[in-house]
Amino acid sequence: xxxxxxxxxxxxxxxxxxxxxxxxxxxxxxxxxxxxxxxxxxxxxxxxxxxxxxxxxxxxxxxxxxxxxxxxxxxxxxxxxxxxxxxxxxxxxxxxxxxxxxxxxxxxxxxxxxxxxxxxxxxxxxxxxxxxxxxxxxxxxxxxxxxxxxxxxxxxxxxxxxxxxxxxxxxxxxxxxxxxxxxxxxxxxxxxxxxxxxxxxxxxxxxxxxxxxxxxxxxxxxxxxxxxxxxxxxxxxxxxxxxxxxxxxxxxxxxxxxxxxxxxxxxxxxxxxxxxxxxxxxxxxxxxxxxxxxxxxxxxxxxxxxxxxxxxxxxxxxxxxxxxx
Numbered sequence: 126x127x128x129x130x131x132x133x134x135x136x137x138x139x140x141x142x143x144x145x146x147x148x149x150x151x152x153x154x155x156x157x158x159x160x161x162x163x164x165x166x167x168x169x170x171x172x173x174x175x176x177x178x179x180x181x182x183x184x185x186x187x188x189x190x191x192x193x194x195x196x197x198x199x200x201x202x203x204x205x206x207x208x209x210x211x212x213x214x215x216x217x218x219x220x221x222x223x224x225x226x227x228x229x230x231x232x233x234x235x236x237x238x239x240x241x242x243x244x245x246x247x248x249x250x251x252x253x254x255x256x257x258x259x260x261x262x263x264x265x266x267x268x269x270x271x272x273x274x275x276x277x278x279x280x281x282x283x284x285x286x287x288x289x290x291x292x293x294x295x296x297x298x299x300x301x302x303x304x305x306x307x308x309x310x311x312x313x314x315x316x317x318x319x320x321x322x323x324x325x326x327x328x329x330x331x332x333x334x335x336x337x338x339x340x341x342x343x344x345x346x347x348x349x350x351x352x353x354x355x356x357x358x359x360x361x362x363x364x365x366x367x368x369x370x371x372x373x374x375x376x377x378x379x380x381x382x383x384x385x386x387x388x389x390x391x392x393x394x395x396x397x398x399x400x401x402x403x404x405x406x407x408x409x410x411x412x413x414x415x416x417x418x419x420x421x422x423x424x425x426x427x428x429x430x431x432x433x434x435x436x437x438x439x440x441x442x443x444x445x446x447x448x449x450x
Contacts, residue, residue: 126151126172126173126436127153127170127171127172127173128151128152128153128171128173128174128432129154129155129167129168129171129173129175129186130142130152130153130154130155130175130176131157131174131176131178132155133389134177134196135154135176135177136154137195137421138175138195138421139152142429145425146429146432147436150432150436155167155168159183165184166184168183168186169185169186169187170188171188171189172189172191173189173191173192173193173432174193175428176194176195177194177196177201177202179192179201179203179206179207180203181205181206183206186208186211187208189208189210189211190211190212191211191214191431191441191448192211192214193214193215194213194445195424196219196415197219197276197329198215198329198357199213199215209449211448212441212444212446212447212448213444213445214443214444215443215445216424216427216442216443217276218427219277219415219416219417219424220277220280221420222414222415222416222419222420223277223281223355223415224277224280224281224283224284225417226355226410226413227284227325227353227355228284228285230379231264231269232264234351234377234379235262235264235267236261236262237252237261237262264289264290265290266289266291267290267291268290268306268320268321268322268323269281269282269292269322270294270295270324270325271292271293272295272314272356273297273329273356274294274300278296278325281325291306291307291321292305292306293307293308293321294317295314295317295318296309296310297310297311297334307320311337314337314338315341315345316345318342318343319345319350321347324353326356326360327355327356328356330357330359334360335359335360336360336362338352338360338361339362340362340368340369343366343369343375344369346369346375348374348375348376349375351375351377352375352377352379352380353379353380353381354378354379355381355415356382358380358382358396358397364399367399367401370404371404376406380408380409381410381412382412383412384398385397385398396411427442430442
């Protein structure tokens with residue numbers, strides 16, 4: 126088969142991919158912009174494409190049997206533009222890394238090791254044991270609110286539970302309550318937002334989640350509550366979040382998924398239209414929470430397994446849309 130890795134993100138999975146295949150296939154890595162006739166011809170000839178986006182203006186791969194997204198989100202794939210015979214699959218495996226990121230962010234905020242280190246280098250014993258008003262916080266007994274209870278939410282819950290935290294959940298569909306202390310549907314969003322010390326959004330970007338966390342939801346948060354977004358930037362309304370932080374109506378935010386992204390690797394760009402970088406009550410990271418060496422290896426193995434299944438005519442993993450013959 127002809128296998129195309131389309132774009133920078135997909136290209137990360139090329140090294141070693143062939144070694145995971147049961148039989149040899151033609152593999153090509155193409156840039157995000159198909160700027161040459163050769164690139165367009167390779168794309169159009171593909172039996173399987175691995176990439177984050179598919180648009181009507183791309184060369185049409187008439188023999189395409191599989192479009193494999195190298196991540197969970199497929200909001201950049203125009204389903205109507207895909208050839209009818211092409212199946213669409215996604216892949217997860219990032220939830221472990223994201224859960225570790227969330228717990229790292231919570232621990233750094235609560236235990237404050239960076240501040241203790243910086244102060245002690247200046248001779249200041251800020252958190253010295255024995256001084257009553259110098260004690261740092263702890264996670265045990267605090268409440269974490271999980272907005273979304275899929276792969277990511279469940280992994281965060283498992284780790285938070287190990288720290289002795291209470292687990293609150295707000296989800297689009299009904300959930301199994303084992304290990305959950307309280308749960309709401311999206312119609313109870315405001316009550317959920319006010320119920321926890323930390324709110325972690327891992328929701329995908331869908332018509333019913335775009336801008337879901339707006340001014341009302343943020344106003345419902347506790348004054349010292351902290352919002353973490355590891356799902357999609359657009360789930361949290363940009364203007365409402367900026368205003369809540371700027372006016373210090375919430376305790377802070379840790380934001381990993383954004384509103385604007387660089388056009389290509391190596392470009393510099395602010396991640397939003399508003400100056401979040403000027404605020405001192407937000408931690409900003411560049412959509413890195415799920416991008417670990419473990420994630421890459423696990424996703425690579427899962428996508429290679431799908432290529433092997435496609436070659437053998439077997440059922441595909443993580444099927445989003447079947448191909449129509």
